[in-house]
Amino acid sequence: MTETTKSLLLHLGLVLLLLALNWLLPEYHHGNLARVMVLATYAIGYNVLFGYTGLLSLGHAMFFAAGMYGMGLVIRHLGWTPAPAVLAGVLAGVGLSLLVGVLALRTSGVAFMIVTLMFAQSLFLTILYFTTYTRGDEGFVIQQAERVLAGIDLSDPNNRYLAALAGFALCLMLVWVLVRHPFGKTLIAIRENEERARMLGYNVYLHKLGAVVVSGTISAFAGALYGVLFGYVGASFSTVQYSIFPLLWVLLGGAGTLIGPFVGTLFMFYLIDLASGVTSAYMLVAGVALVLLTLFAPQGFMGLVRKRFIRWLP
Amino acid sequence: MNVLEVKGLSKTYGGLRAVQDVDLQLPQGQVRALIGPNGAGKTTLVGLITGRVNPSAGGVRFLERDVSGYPAYRRIAMGMGYTFQITSVFANLSLHENVALAVRRRGGTVAQVDKAVNAALSEVGLALRAEQLAGDLSYGHQRLLEIAMGLAQEPKLLILDEPTQGLSSGEVSGFKELIRRLAGQTTVLLIEHNMDVVMGVADYITVLNFGAVLAEGTPAEIRANADVQAAYLGGG
Numbered sequence: 001m002t003e004t005t006k007s008l009l010l011h012l013g014l015v016l017l018l019l020a021l022n023w024l025l026p027e028y029h030h031g032n033l034a035r036v037m038v039l040a041t042y043a044i045g046y047n048v049l050f051g052y053t054g055l056l057s058l059g060h061a062m063f064f065a066a067g068m069y070g071m072g073l074v075i076r077h078l079g080w081t082p083a084p085a086v087l088a089g090v091l092a093g094v095g096l097s098l099l100v101g102v103l104a105l106r107t108s109g110v111a112f113m114i115v116t117l118m119f120a121q122s123l124f125l126t127i128l129y130f131t132t133y134t135r136g137d138e139g140f141v142i143q144q145a146e147r148v149l150a151g152i153d154l155s156d157p158n159n160r161y162l163a164a165l166a167g168f169a170l171c172l173m174l175v176w177v178l179v180r181h182p183f184g185k186t187l188i189a190i191r192e193n194e195e196r197a198r199m200l201g202y203n204v205y206l207h208k209l210g211a212v213v214v215s216g217t218i219s220a221f222a223g224a225l226y227g228v229l230f231g232y233v234g235a236s237f238s239t240v241q242y243s244i245f246p247l248l249w250v251l252l253g254g255a256g257t258l259i260g261p262f263v264g265t266l267f268m269f270y271l272i273d274l275a276s277g278v279t280s281a282y283m284l285v286a287g288v289a290l291v292l293l294t295l296f297a298p299q300g301f302m303g304l305v306r307k308r309f310i311r312w313l314p
Numbered sequence: 315m316n317v318l319e320v321k322g323l324s325k326t327y328g329g330l331r332a333v334q335d336v337d338l339q340l341p342q343g344q345v346r347a348l349i350g351p352n353g354a355g356k357t358t359l360v361g362l363i364t365g366r367v368n369p370s371a372g373g374v375r376f377l378e379r380d381v382s383g384y385p386a387y388r389r390i391a392m393g394m395g396y397t398f399q400i401t402s403v404f405a406n407l408s409l410h411e412n413v414a415l416a417v418r419r420r421g422g423t424v425a426q427v428d429k430a431v432n433a434a435l436s437e438v439g440l441a442l443r444a445e446q447l448a449g450d451l452s453y454g455h456q457r458l459l460e461i462a463m464g465l466a467q468e469p470k471l472l473i474l475d476e477p478t479q480g481l482s483s484g485e486v487s488g489f490k491e492l493i494r495r496l497a498g499q500t501t502v503l504l505i506e507h508n509m510d511v512v513m514g515v516a517d518y519i520t521v522l523n524f525g526a527v528l529a530e531g532t533p534a535e536i537r538a539n540a541d542v543q544a545a546y547l548g549g550g
């Protein structure tokens with residue numbers, strides 16, 4: 001069995017497992033997992049840029065929010081149905097990531113982090129500024145009647161879970177293909193040694209721009225999906241906190257691994273869930289977990305698994 | 315035809331004139347050695363040629379096109395192959411992937427890429443280590459991998475910056491044979507301190523000293539040149 005086959009089976013296996021869990025999980029965890037899958041999709045998008053290309057963005061919430069608002073605003077103000085609305089969210093992500101990429105990639109390193117942070121902050125303030133349309137801080141609810149896709153009610157827990165899984169699986173396999181494609185392999189080369197990649201004749205700038213767009217677009221898709229599945233669009237999703245989350249998830253799960261983002265999101269979600277039942281300082285628990293992991297397994301969970309057990313893990 | 319034509323290239327770092335008004339013509343198929351004492355400006359000169367370093371003055375023509383305004387990656391993509399003096403491989407990737415990255419830029423199917431990778435690794439005697447990580451190789455083997463990555467690009471002009479540094483004497487002989495095999499098809503610009511290699515493979519030699527061309531000629535002419543001897547003995 002070739003490594004490609006093995007890795008394909010592994011990732012399809014995860015998708016099948018998640019599918020089976022739809023009928024096995026108790027209600028509470030069923031709802032949680034649907035949420036985790038959408039957030040993990042966001043993390044998958046983040047990982048394309050951070051894990052595979054080596055660019056650390058501190059402003060990815062702007063892409064998540066662009067997708068969410070792109071979807072939400074056309075439903076709310078133009079009465080669009082979910083499918084074209086999600087597409088509108090994705091297109092908002094394409095446009096924003098292209099714009100931000102062109103501007104932010106004039107910098108690198110710390111400057112890139114700060115520029116992305118600033119752009120995200122601008123989007124957050126823009127959302128607040130146009131309160132008439134966005135309802136500012138409060139956000140707005142997408143009514144159950146507006147969340148029916150071809151006769152399927154997406155607010156129904158079962159349908160919601162399956163839709164979340166479909167979105168997650170789509171992006172997982174998309175990135176699975178990407179890292180096998182010469183484009184993805186070049187991104188990894190840029191992460192490993194940018195100067196060498198350039199001196200092999202690769203246009204590093206264009207590849208990075210491509211990575212920003214793929215990453216931003218997947219993040220926007222996740223944002224749109226989150227809004228339509230959970231029925232709420234709010235400015236809190238464009239705050240710094242939502243830019244830091246995917247970084248933490250990816251670091252925990254293993255940057256530059258395909259399953260890492262899912263593992264990290266799942267772990268962090270339940271860690272916070274459990275900790276918040278015990279103490280109000282639940283973010284502290286998350287912080288401690290991260291510090292411990294960075295000390296003892298800096299490659300994250302899946303990075304460790306890859307290093308110790310399965311070297312072919314993509 | 316001249317593969318490479320350099321005119322009036324200069325580079326100043328602060329007050330230091332690292333490269334001063336260098337002219338150079340490389341005819342198709344020639345193996346040209348670029349020699350000179352430490353700090354003579356050899357690496358800077360090839361940096362100017364490949365576009366890694368921005369010139370203070372002067373221009374570069376490659377394959378009869380003015381490439382002075384081209385960024386480095388475009389010149390490489392046009393057919394310049396470059397190997398670093400300070401080894402610069404993808405340490406966390408396999409040898410196969412290191413070379414595949416060099417091949418893939420030109421396109422091709424997976425099978426074609428694999429074939430070219432194996433050919434390049436075999437040329438330098440590393441084919442059996444294809445699946446190892448480049449970072450796990452000894453220094454000398456990393457140098458050989460650099461050379462394989464240069465070859466794999468099938469460049470029109472191959473620029474090698476001190477490729478034999480750190481190689482065993484057996485590997486140096488292997489390298490000399492490799493360059494002789496390339497001679498005639500690929501134009502080679504070779505920076506080299508090992509005079510045995512220079513005299514053994516070069517058709518023509520350019521001597522750089524204090525950033526300027528001190529002498530040019532066949533190996534026999536350079537050997538007989540009094541200025542060159544003075545520069546190398548430190549008297550110049």
Ligand SMILES: Nc1ncnc2c1ncn2[C@@H]1O[C@H](COP(=O)(O)OP(=O)(O)OP(=O)(O)O)[C@@H](O)[C@H]1O
Nearest residue numbers: 327330332350351352353354355356357358359399
């Ligand atoms: N980026 C830089 N900034 C400042 N000075 C530099 C820079 N690069 C090179 N130099 C200086 O330019 C001069 C030429 O350096 P260069 O590396 O081109 O020499 P070289 O002939 O390749 O030497 P070697 O044989 O040691 O490799 C040296 O004096 C060096 O210190």
Ligand SMILES: [Mg+2]
Nearest residue numbers: 356357358399
């Ligand atoms: Mg040098």
